[in-house]
Amino acid sequence: MTPPPTKELPWQSLLDFLENRGSVFAVSGLKGASPAYLLSQIAPRVRSPILFLTCDEIRAEQRAEEIRFFADPDQKVLLYPSWDVKPFQNISPSPEVLGQRWEVRDELFRTGTSLCVVSSLSAILEKVPPREIGRRLALSIIPGREFQREDFTSKLQGMGYTRVNVVTQKGEFAVRGYLLDVFSPASPHPLRIEFFGDSVESVRTFDPDTQRSTQDLENAVILPVKEVLFFPEFQENTAAKLKKKLEEEGAPREAVQEILEKIREGISFGGVDNYLPLFYPSLESFLDYLPPETLLFLEDPPELEDRLSQIWAEIRESWQEQAARGEFWPTPEELFLTREDFTGFTGLFSRVVLQGLEIGEPLLEKAGIRLETDSNERLRSDLLSSKSEEGILHLLAQRIRTGAEKGISTLLPCSNLHAAQRLQEMLENHGLRPNLSAKSFSAWTPADSSGWHGTLLLGNLHRGFSFPKAGLTIITESELFGEKRPRKRPAIPLKDHALAAFSELQLEDYVVHSDHGIGIYRGLLKLTLGEEEHDFLLIEYQGGDKLYLPVYRLNLVQKYAGGGESGPRLDRLGGTSWEKAKKRVKKSLRELAEELVKLYATRTVLKGHAFPPPDELYREFEASFEYEETSDQLQAIKEVQKDMGGEKAMDRLVCGDVGFGKTEVALRAAFRAMMAGKQVAVLVPTTVLAQQHHETFSSRFSAYPFRVEMLSRFRSPAEQKKIIQDIAKGKVDLVIGTHRLLQKDLVFKDLGLLVVDEEHRFGVAHKEKLKRLRANVDALTLTATPIPRTLQMSLTGIRDLSVIETPPEDRQPIRTYITEFDEEIIRDAVRRELRRGGQVFFVHNRVQSIDAMGRFLRKLLPEARIAIAHGQMAERDLERVMLSF
Structure with missing residues (x-):
């Protein structure tokens, strides 16, 4: 960006300080994202790496996003994360986090002056492997270079990679003949390395979703994904140190012996990263990786001081808890920088201190300026x-x-x-x-x-x-x-994974063959026909009859999707049951089609209400949606809004999986209808869903003068009577309810839109009443699992269809840890989530002992409110628990 046309830049004195490379310069008065803006104006003139240090991980992520927005295209901005687990526990940080840490440290070797690293204080305090290890282990892959492939795969495993069949995530690798797929943290896409003998023939990126190659590369870098590396030299070093601690420091023998055996065998285990000091001759700090000319931006030093004390208090508490249980861990000072270490390291660099408040007296004695900025908080x-x-x-x-x-x-x-x-x-x-x-x-x-x-x-x-x-x-x-949650990467439409359902097929699953009916999938096997070997699916039918289906005829088979706990009845190979079932369905479909053609012919003749075009308030309501819409969601909204503007009564089915954004489509349709003075009815199959929708609709419409009510058994008879009277008078704009909305005593003054959620879950009698209710009003049906006849109507033009196939981006990264049942881990994980203001699902595997587990958790976590829910509870009791949650 070109600087503002003033005689002197507001931050000129800061530029002078940097030119002379002073010690500390303080800048106060910075509000909102102005620190990131200031850094973007300084960076091109600095000609050295920049470390922006803030107090916690959430703020570090926000600052990295802000700096990326302002930075020049050639300015690389990376986030250096802290461990995503508490220290001194039997859980390891995720490979994604450890890989990202290696990537940033490697970039400091390669990028030079155009690198800006954003980090939290806790990440900087965590010690790391020495620089020499990072330089030595980074694998540079260039076509023509030779590797012993067995040694290559062994090295990947030593670097922390997991061998899998198909590579989809960072930290994985797969070998298929002369192809080696690997997903390194140094690459935004996984790599496909093709060998000819032991020579690298080509290096390509590939799409982890389609597994198709995308781009040829001239070179690539593979970095470790663990900080504890299981190579013989490090294992020997660790064994020697453990023996010393056992003999000289009186470490608990049983705990040390167990760790020693695992390390000697090269077996990684949960929490191994806490033994990092034992694997290397010495550890270093992330600050050791920084060149001497690096410029440090320190955000709010007083807050950093308080956070430093808090981090060390948490570290000591965690270590002491584990030591009291007889477990052996390195000391906190071996694994983390002390306050003195941190102060000494930061004092080696030129520092710019950023504060939102006035500059303090100690800093005024040094260089400093105040920049008059203001935030948009109000x-x-x-x-x-x-x-x-x-x-x-x-x-x-x-x-x-x-x-x-x-x-x-x-x-x-x-x-x-x-x-x-x-x-x-x-x-x-x-x-x-x-x-x-x-x-x-x-x-x-x-x-x-x-x-x-x-x-x-x-x-x-x-x-x-x-x-x-x-x-x-x-x-x-x-x-x-209001708050927006931006998409970090484009979501992949599920239509690109047409074979996903079959790839999820497991042994003993029920399958349906279009000609032979329902059978059980018994696996994939090879049979020799003539002189050639072929792959076949084995499907077992009633009486033990077996069908061997060539894999090229997969189009004839699909996974059984029906309900029921006992499973479907199997058909007999060559029997008549399947043909009879298909004939019955065809007859029912013909009868249904005749009835529907009459109904929808009537709807076509009857004129609906043509709603006025969306106005300013509608655009504001649209913009207040807290997530970014997917392309499919936007298309569905566009189609619904177009229908509402026409004279023919809308009858549209919106199909999309749970969480794909169907409710927002209905919310916008309801808003437009109510803005036109019409009433809206939202019909749902269960009381719990009615409550959930009532909360969602009430929240989204809270800034507007709409009255939203709910009719279900959670309302008393007196309340229901009052609501019904007000609906008839037009005092209720939107009502959400179960089958209670279909009772004869409920009369709308001016119904303009009917929204039906999961129509297939209503019975025949309810559907008959629905037909009368929707005869001349706009109707919008939402479903995650459309019944076949509903989908057939859509495809034959009787009913309009919108499909949302693109899933929203994960709103929180999902991480899975496998560990032994440990009271400390359970207590810490639950308390951390409660401190965050969140809630916890604790899944137990047996109804018979679930009450005992509830008593155990209440004793372990007396401050938590704990409720029990399972499928054998009375329906109303289960609903009460779910709603209170």
């Missing part, structure tokens, strides 16, 4: 309090105009083009002329905003700031419409 509350019929952006429009008159450019980063176009339309409705730019921030200049009321940029930024002296105000989507 912006959303100001917008909501000044909300008018024109929407919430009226005040924002005034501020953008005022800023433009003062020569201040207002930038509005949007996470995607759809969001940018939506915000542009909303601002234009307030008489502004915003500029929609495809540029990144680093390519933007103030000239791009000249003559415009604000500039919309594409990029992820959580929070903005105002910096008048720099002529800049940045306002983000989250600050306007």
